[in-house]
Amino acid sequence: MITGKSSMVLDWKNRLLVFLSVVLVASGNLCLRAQKIDQYKTPEGRLIQLRNQLEKAQNVGTQKKILQEIGQTGTFIGMTTAAKFLNVKGLEKTAAQAVADIALKHKEYDGINTRQWLVQSMEILGGSSRKAIEEYLQGTSKDEAGFVSIFNGKDLSGWKGLVENPIKRASMTSDELAKAQVKADETMRKDWKVENGLLAYVGSGFDNICTVRPYADFEMYVDWKLDPNGKEPDAGIYLRGTPQVQIWDIARVNVGAQVGSGGLYNNQKHESKPLQVADNKLGEWNSFYIKMVGDKVTVKLNGVTVVDNVVLENYWNRNLPIFPVEQLELQAHGSLTYFRDIYVKDLK
Template sequence: MITWKRTTTLLALLLAVASLNLAGAEEGKLNQPPEGFKQLFNGKDLTGWKGLVGNPKTRAKMSPEELAKAQKKADDSMNEHWKVVDGIIVFDGKGQSLCTAKDYGDFEMLVDWKIKKDGDSGIYLRGSPQVQIWDPAVKAAGGVGSGGLYNNKKNPSKPLLTADNPVGEWNTFRIKMVGEKVSVWLNGKLVVDDTPLENYWERDKPIYETGQIELQNHGNTLYFRNVFIKELD
């Protein structure tokens, strides 16, 4: 005879198993690119990434020997402060930005990010700042959400709306860059609509045609995962 107590226990066990299976399935999807995209982060190590050396303008002035020496130093620093933990890129708040080893022109990018209270970060496109990431409550943000082209002066710099999840929760960017124009979706909502990204390093010039993608920091703990790219050119 099956008692109510035994039925309840069996139901609880089945729910626990189902929960574990669901968690396993979700974990299995981590860092697996959707159709048409490629991994920028393999989920295991920082293969395909490098440390930050200067900026596009200063790097262009370096000889190959100077750049190689500076890159070695930057890579050593990168490996001290950027780590992979359980399929997630974790930055300890020290050191410089994390950069793709490859340069990109026109592309579509997907990336999940998470910050702590008062966090401040960004995504550099073609080596140039930036698609903003921050806690809307920090003084610099003034209640403005993430996703805006923060360093623009002539063109819009603020997002169309605030679409951030609460601090400590994961957010997802979809970033599309074609020519000088950038569109950004944050958590599925359009926050930047086909807006020119200005050249921060050389204001009298248009944005560079190609360049590295950078995960930028402002001295706080950062988390990134599911970093994918689709080249459009």
């Protein structure tokens, strides 16, 4: 039996332990909340919110305010979003100013699309904005293609079905490859659909959709969204035919998904997990920026760096380096998955 001072000391210690436990739990929750708030404070995170608001906006006044805010995000996808309103009566001037606000401050976005949007914006705007656009265009090169859309939002042009892996494809004769491609394309058309301008995976297998053309070093933007009603929401992006930049539902702790999306999931020697969790809520849009130079990959998820210049290993033969040139692939299984705004820039 414990009595007297001993009892008082023990009671004090117990209370202290309880207090510390509460503090730790509270601080942990605060950290999680802070991470979420910070994530939405990134320009990319803010853009996703603004696009959602823009879709729901019912009047021109509200739409103008949202477009003005989009122009302040400084993001490439923000510019492409504003550009879609250059021909919308009542919104064309606000959209043109948003395009100019982003493009003129970010020369890294220069390219054929940016120049076309700026030319159109210049015809809409006047005064100092028009002059600033003229000066910008004079300093650009027509040889710079920049970020090019590889999904037109209408059909599957520029895409094909998956035939084996890069090593097996290389061992096939041209006739064998052609026959296999016909079959793969049939499967692609069953599993992948264009719905309301979005690229949607509606299949049940593991059949990737692939770019017709191959890529060497590149930068890429792509938005993605997992259906919250899917059995096991899981997807990814294959870089040069190799898995993969991971996409999944972070609530699936049974498969380790709590680490977040964006990691190089199939790596064994080099880091496979993302630096931090930056996923939006399941069922919401997320935005990837991916850069690949040589065998090194950088990934930003919703504006947060989750992979920082990490080697992507050759999954198909780990004794070989990554393929220098190969196709890009979108992969999904277990859930309806959507992709939009897919832009790629070749790096010379």
